[in-house]
Amino acid sequence: xxLLTILLMTGITFTTRYLFLHPNLPIKLSxxxxxxxxxxxxxxxxxxxxxxxxxxxxxxxxxxSDPYLVAATIAILVSIKTKSVYWTxxxxxxxxxxxxxxx
Amino acid sequence: xxxxxxxxxxxxxxGFVDMLPLxxxxxxxxxxxxxxxxxxxxxxxxALLMPLLVFAGAAQLVATELIASNASMATILFTVFIISSxxxxxxxxxxxxxxxxxxxxRLGIAFVLTDELFALSMHKKSLRGKLRVVYGLAAGxxxxxxxxxxxxxxxxAGSYLPDLTSLGLDFAIAATFIALVIPTIxxxxxxxxxxxxxxxxxxFKLWHWxxxxxxxxxxxxxxxxxxxxxxxKFKTIDKRQGSVS
Numbered sequence: 001x002x003l004l005t006i007l008l009m010t011g012i013t014f015t016t017r018y019l020f021l022h023p024n025l026p027i028k029l030s031x032x033x034x035x036x037x038x039x040x041x042x043x044x045x046x047x048x049x050x051x052x053x054x055x056x057x058x059x060x061x062x063x064x065s066d067p068y069l070v071a072a073t074i075a076i077l078v079s080i081k082t083k084s085v086y087w088t089x090x091x092x093x094x095x096x097x098x099x100x101x102x103x
Numbered sequence: 104x105x106x107x108x109x110x111x112x113x114x115x116x117x118g119f120v121d122m123l124p125l126x127x128x129x130x131x132x133x134x135x136x137x138x139x140x141x142x143x144x145x146x147x148x149x150a151l152l153m154p155l156l157v158f159a160g161a162a163q164l165v166a167t168e169l170i171a172s173n174a175s176m177a178t179i180l181f182t183v184f185i186i187s188s189x190x191x192x193x194x195x196x197x198x199x200x201x202x203x204x205x206x207x208x209r210l211g212i213a214f215v216l217t218d219e220l221f222a223l224s225m226h227k228k229s230l231r232g233k234l235r236v237v238y239g240l241a242a243g244x245x246x247x248x249x250x251x252x253x254x255x256x257x258x259x260a261g262s263y264l265p266d267l268t269s270l271g272l273d274f275a276i277a278a279t280f281i282a283l284v285i286p287t288i289x290x291x292x293x294x295x296x297x298x299x300x301x302x303x304x305x306x307f308k309l310w311h312w313x314x315x316x317x318x319x320x321x322x323x324x325x326x327x328x329x330x331x332x333x334x335x336k337f338k339t340i341d342k343r344q345g346s347v348s
Contacts (some may be wrong), residue, residue, distance in 0.1 A: 006152050006153060008180055012184050013158065013190070017190045020195045021202055022202070038196075040196045040320065042287060042288070043323040045222050046296075047320045048276075048280055049276070050305055051315075053274075072274075079281055079286055080285060080286070085279060086124055088278060089128060092274075092278045
């Protein structure tokens with residue numbers, strides 16, 4: 001039973017990824033639609049990371065010294081300054097660890 | 104080896120390597136997914152098939168819990184569908200670049216089209232032309248292998264691991280997305296998009312909407328698009344006034 005569920009789930013995740021890449025689909029993206037879709041990356045990715053920082057245990061964080069908040073602030077500053085994924089992740093994860101487990 | 108082949112190889116290697124920081128960021132989640140499956144009484148084969156075939160983060164985790172709690176098949180599949188529905192946006196956004204690819208490459212990219220690969224392909228030129236497709240494909244495969252490896256470690260460590268969810272390891276994922284999104288905020292419409300997505304995603308999450316992520320993203324996209332329209336409108340007015348005076 002679990003096997004069947006896994007196979008069906010595979011069908012779903014793959015279909016959601018593949019569907020709109022299929023050439024014979026009767027849709028043509030208008031210039032307006034393409035322009036709208038240009039905003040999909042910042043929109044979706046922001047909607048993924050912001051709740052990780054601000055929502056914990058189904059509640060909005062209120063503590064300004066929360067390790068997530070402090071480390072995310074560092075991450076934003078480092079990413080503006082360096083534009084490097086390595087530096088941003090490295091320094092902010094370090095900050096997170098220090099604030100959470102050391103201080 | 105011909106120059107063309109060499110260039111392909113170089114791009115493939117670059118794609119593979121460029122994805123590594125994102126691979127590292129999901130180590131805790133991958134291990135968690137693998138060990139959770141074993142802790143919830145999945146067989147080793149079943150636990151392996153999750154990253155091998157389903158290849159998803161949140162969907163894999165939630166489905167594991169649902170299967171373990173004997174939820175109905177319809178509930179499990181519907182939940183997986185909702186969580187995966189953001190991929191429709193990725194497909195639409197990349198459609199014009201990828202629909203003309205040969206079938207195997209198209210299927211390949213689709214299979215490894217994760218949040219991470221989409222994030223890495225944000226640039227206008229990404230995935231345009233053979234070399235960039237090879238780069239994207241290699242990056243996607245890199246992430247696939249990484250995810251598989253972390254899952255396997257979780258499966259082996261299995262029940263020896265403590266509950267990893269309480270350690271705050273998800274911060275690394277947020278950090279990679281911050282690193283990829285923040286530098287792309289170069290125009291006011293993108294800033295509007297990010298701010299709207301940020302606020303709405305938190306509000307919808309607190310409201311426990313199942314479609315929180317997708318709803319927040321779509322509204323944010325529309326806001327970004329509208330501010331771009333406004334911006335162009337004002338620019339043309341400015342130009343006209345400029346030419347009059």
